[in-house]
Amino acid sequence: MTLVEMSYWDNPANYASGGPSTNPYGNYTVVDSASQEILHMVDPHWYQYPPMNPLWYGLLAIFMVVMGTLSVCGNFVVIWVFMNTKALRSPANLLVVNLAISDFLMMFFMCPPMVINCYYQTWIWGAFACELYGCIGSIVGCCSIFSMVFITLDRYNVIVKGVSATPLTTKGAMLRILFSWVTAIGWCLPPLFGFNAYVPEGNLTACGTDYLKESLSSHLYLYFYSSWVYFTPLTIIVYSYTFIVSAVSAHERQMREQAKKMGVKSLRSEEAKKTSNECRLAKVALMTVSLWFMAWTPYLIINYAGMINKPSVSPLLTIWGSVFAKANSVYNPIVYAISHPKYRAALEKKLPCLSCATEGRESQGDTTSTVTTNEKSESA
Numbered sequence: 001m002t003l004v005e006m007s008y009w010d011n012p013a014n015y016a017s018g019g020p021s022t023n024p025y026g027n028y029t030v031v032d033s034a035s036q037e038i039l040h041m042v043d044p045h046w047y048q049y050p051p052m053n054p055l056w057y058g059l060l061a062i063f064m065v066v067m068g069t070l071s072v073c074g075n076f077v078v079i080w081v082f083m084n085t086k087a088l089r090s091p092a093n094l095l096v097v098n099l100a101i102s103d104f105l106m107m108f109f110m111c112p113p114m115v116i117n118c119y120y121q122t123w124i125w126g127a128f129a130c131e132l133y134g135c136i137g138s139i140v141g142c143c144s145i146f147s148m149v150f151i152t153l154d155r156y157n158v159i160v161k162g163v164s165a166t167p168l169t170t171k172g173a174m175l176r177i178l179f180s181w182v183t184a185i186g187w188c189l190p191p192l193f194g195f196n197a198y199v200p201e202g203n204l205t206a207c208g209t210d211y212l213k214e215s216l217s218s219h220l221y222l223y224f225y226s227s228w229v230y231f232t233p234l235t236i237i238v239y240s241y242t243f244i245v246s247a248v249s250a251h252e253r254q255m256r257e258q259a260k261k262m263g264v265k266s267l268r269s270e271e272a273k274k275t276s277n278e279c280r281l282a283k284v285a286l287m288t289v290s291l292w293f294m295a296w297t298p299y300l301i302i303n304y305a306g307m308i309n310k311p312s313v314s315p316l317l318t319i320w321g322s323v324f325a326k327a328n329s330v331y332n333p334i335v336y337a338i339s340h341p342k343y344r345a346a347l348e349k350k351l352p353c354l355s356c357a358t359e360g361r362e363s364q365g366d367t368t369s370t371v372t373t374n375e376k377s378e379s380a
Contacts, residue, residue: 030315033122034204041127041199043212049315052203054121060205060319061118067330068111074333075104085346091173092154098177099147103329105140110326117205134198134207135188141325142184142229148289149233150176156240160247187225196221202315206322211306219307230300237289287335295328
């Protein structure tokens with residue numbers, strides 16, 4: 001650390017603020033450590049900020065190492081268990097595997113470069129690598145979104161439509177997976193060809209969309225992009241879960257009324273237990289989706305703030321977008337390991353040290369569309 005840095009961080013007030021709005025030390029800025037190769041990609045906005053406290057880089061590196069290890073290992077186990085367990089090879093679970101693949105790729109490609117950049121406190125990989133990093137991150141993030149939407153729609157199809165629903169087939173699942181990847185690639189390639197751009201973020205440890213570029217085409221791209229990959233999925237998921245909760249509540253109410261007429265305490269037959277299991281799994285899916293939106297909302301806010309109110313975006317603020325977005329890839333394997341009965345059973349058999357065995361799990365039902373649809377038919 002130079003004498004200028006030491007004198008700056010000797011002031012305790014600067015720790016809390018992450019740096020004043022103007023640089024009090026002449027030309028010493030957060031950008032000074034960047035290589036000449038990427039300077040043309042750095043927006044002039046970042047030159048007004050002094051270097052960030054090195055403590056932030058250390059904390060970010062530690063966080064990314066922990067999250068990266070959990071994500072890569074957790075999602076690899078999910079993929080391996082699902083693909084090597086015959087009972088789990090269902091069309092609906094193909095969507096789960098696709099989600100795990102996108103989450104795995106997220107941290108496998110995003111974590112190591114970011115950790116190394118934290119050590120050097122700047123982007124060291126060059127201009128092309130920055131564009132590639134931003135593009136890959138956007139593609140796998142979008143694919144994760146669409147995978148989550150299709151999982152939600154499958155739950156809606158099974159629980160709300162019931163016996164009238166068309167069961168999800170393997171072909172249908174593969175077409176949905178293909179759509180997720182093709183659409184994600186289609187939306188994330190334009191910045192490489194002049195519609196917006198992938199540039200270093202303010203803390204210079206990661207690269208993403210250029211939300212500071214003041215051009216109509218750049219802003220239009222971000223508005224359309226966010227509408228397709230954030231607001232549209234949010235609308236679909238809220239709509240689906242509104243009817244899922246309504247359908248489950250109506251079924252439970254009918255069960256209670258029927259039990260009361262028969263003068264018994266409960267009608268919890270095996271079929272009813274499995275139907276109740278659908279309610280539990282719907283709640284798990286809702287929690288997973290909620291965690292995803294909690295992860296990506298900060299990044300959306302940063303992008304919109306950069307377009308609408310540029311002075312409100314600081315290098316320290318950009319850290320939180322990266323942290324919350326990448327942490328999402330850790331949630332899904334944990335949620336499915338805890339909630340999926342047959343996954344837990346297979347995990348206990350194949351990797352006993354990682355199993356989440358619970359008493360009575362053998363009585364819990366499958367979560368595939370085919371089995372669930374049969375249960376609805378029988379209950380009708």
